[in-house]
Amino acid sequence: MARDEYEIYCPKCAWRPQPGDRWACEPSCGTVWNTFWTRGLCPGCGKQWRDTQCLACRAFSPHKQWYHAPRRARPGRTRRRETDTVS
Numbered sequence: 001m002a003r004d005e006y007e008i009y010c011p012k013c014a015w016r017p018q019p020g021d022r023w024a025c026e027p028s029c030g031t032v033w034n035t036f037w038t039r040g041l042c043p044g045c046g047k048q049w050r051d052t053q054c055l056a057c058r059a060f061s062p063h064k065q066w067y068h069a070p071r072r073a074r075p076g077r078t079r080r081r082e083t084d085t086v087s
């Protein structure tokens, strides 16, 4: 499934992350990366971040809520559940 099917933006303020934006894995390992490349998985220590902070409004939201299906999505599409993370 292509991740391009989803639009990514803050569920609180609709800010859209850019490729050059970075998040830090703190206070865990300090790795800095773009969390949307890995869907919240830290490439340094393997921590799966469930909440992602918006760099615009500073609010934390569950990572999955950043992904929004496009409006042209077909009805009846299976919704991904919160438990659908690779462990």
Ligand SMILES: [Zn+2]
Residues within 6 Å of the ligand: 010, 011, 012, 013, 014, 015, 054, 055, 056, 057, 058, 059
């Ligand atoms: Zn925001």
Ligand SMILES: [Zn+2]
Residues within 6 Å of the ligand: 025, 028, 029, 030, 031, 042, 043, 044, 045, 046, 047
């Ligand atoms: Zn880490």
